[in-house]
Amino acid sequence: MEQKLPLPPFSYETALEKIQLAEDAWNSQDPERVSKAYTIDSEWRNRNQFVNGREEIIQFLSQKWKREKNYKLKKEYWAHTENRIAVRFEYEYQDLDGNWFRAYGNENWEFDANGLMQKRFASINDLSIKEEDRKL
Numbered sequence: 473m474e475q476k477l478p479l480p481p482f483s484y485e486t487a488l489e490k491i492q493l494a495e496d497a498w499n500s501q502d503p504e505r506v507s508k509a510y511t512i513d514s515e516w517r518n519r520n521q522f523v524n525g526r527e528e529i530i531q532f533l534s535q536k537w538k539r540e541k542n543y544k545l546k547k548e549y550w551a552h553t554e555n556r557i558a559v560r561f562e563y564e565y566q567d568l569d570g571n572w573f574r575a576y577g578n579e580n581w582e583f584d585a586n587g588l589m590q591k592r593f594a595s596i597n598d599l600s601i602k603e604e605d606r607k608l
Contacts, residue, residue: 476509476587481554488549490587491559495547503533511588518594540565544608550578557581564601564608572606573598 478486497506507526516523516532523532537543545563552558558581564574577596584590 473586474588476589479587480583480585482552482557482583484549484552487552487557490557490583491547491549494559495545498545498547499543501533501537501543503530503537506533509589510592511584511590514588514590514592516592516594518592519596539568541568542566546608547579555583555585557583562608564606572601572603574601574607575599 478489482490494509497509500506507529510526510529513525514529516529518532521532523529543563543565545561547559547561550558550560559579560577561579562574562576564572566572575596575598577594579595580591580593581589582591
């Protein structure tokens, strides 16, 4: 059986560990690596898009990182329960025309007993920024 440590139920410390592992994976910009943290049939809502399963996750992230250059993400703990974690995040990226943006949002995660994320709901807003205003 496939597992992704740490496993629920989460303590404060293991929730922080799970968040850091997710941040590291997303900052790798490797869709295959990121997809391995999710169940085969994982459900996502990302802005106005609905993504289902690892194959769609890989396709979604591959397209995302073709459009979002110089991507850098920071996730922060918000709350947790036994098998759920909530984070706030911000990331910066450059579009294909060279314009910079900072995206802000919240994510709600739900994990199965094997530590794989089965649900991810993300609310995200983008803000146009100047290159000199970058923080990440």
